[in-house]
Amino acid sequence: MTLHSPVIRATLAVLVLSLTACGKKPAEAPAPKAAVIESVDQKVSYGIGFNIGSGLARDRALAVDQAALFAGVSDGLAKAETRVKEADLEAAFQAMQQKMTAALAAEGEKQLAEGQAYLAQNKAKPGVTVTASGLQYELLATGTGAKPKETDTVKVHYHGMLTNGTVFDSSVQRGEPVEFPLTRVISGWTEALQLMSVGDKWKLTIPAGLAYGSQPKGDIPPNSVLIFEVELLGIQ
Template sequence: MIYTKKMAFIGLGVLCFMTVAQAQVAEQKPVALSTPQDSLSYALGVDIARSLKSSNFDIDLNVLSKALTAAYQGKDVLFNEELVATVIQRNIRMMMEKRGAELRKPGEEFLAALKSKPTIKATPEGVLYEVLVEGTGSQPKATDEIKVHYAGYLINGEKFDSSYDRGEPINLHLDQVIEGWKIAVPLMKVGSKYKLYVPYNLAYGERETGTIPAFSALIFEIELLDIIQPHEV
């Protein structure tokens, strides 16, 4: 759980960070390190400060220092344990949502611009596709095994995978591929070549996968070569 791991780490060095926070609030006065305890406290303080800064929390050092002092000295604090957890979890969630929105934006804008092009078609689920070559063979079912050639690209044109580059097509079970393929490939006939534009939620979602960043809209060129056999489920 995000909160548990983060709080365990912060709790380990929270008292050490108080030295850094108080020093910054007090006009950056020099810190005298005359004992091993001083050195350890300072080192842990720097480590915790860097951790908090890298987490991108919007922190008021003056308020933080007061809370640290009160909690360490056993005085009454404004938040109980449940409220502490709630506030931190809420801010972590807000930060993640903001980051997700920022990462989704390029793909969303890219797909939105494509929709106005006359050669682009769309499925009800949101996959955009372009027919490069229309085949005349059979159409695969959602559980079929198929043979394809394909290439995958990020929206900036960077290629992340290609059976063409490997020099041979690949056999795939349609019920084991990303959702965008499950939706669009059954629209193809054997002999077809389509270009798919897949939103992040129908590709690899919110997770980073190999060289594919999280929240990435993806582009695929797919050539349906054959339907091997139905995939038994």
């Protein structure tokens, strides 16, 4: 089986190449020189490296060995022979994929239990309304404008948090509201915004089933309850 086999290509899409598990240990990578990032090629090269590093940093199941990672990149760019047998690489990728799957499942179970406890506590607070779907909301400011329909495009400001207060996305922090069709957002938003009037500002507490469910989304763990402060600015 070659490094270009479907199994390896599929695994690369999830893990990126890591040479830490099997075979001969690569030589320690020398300390990198101060990078010169001026030309278009240099900027693109830096951007590729930064994106790979950022993606790897988000994956808590993968302990990245930087020396091995740099050795793999260096060997690949030099079109050198791989230092690890292809069979060992495939076995390492499969082992890591199993580890990541198990870690994701454990994180999902933890978030599900914590989310259910949070929803139960939050719905008992004064001013919180719970809809038939399980969506929870409370009014922060009241407007007098029209209510959007499901087929409408709306303009909103929002501030999104996890139940522990971690901010994962915020148009307020960026200083720029967003526009989107109601059919292209999570179902909790689609439901809530049709209940709001232009000028309303609500706090939404959205169960995982009305958000991203058991799938992680960027910095959002699986089965996460999401909290949004949403201000409906207009209907386009």
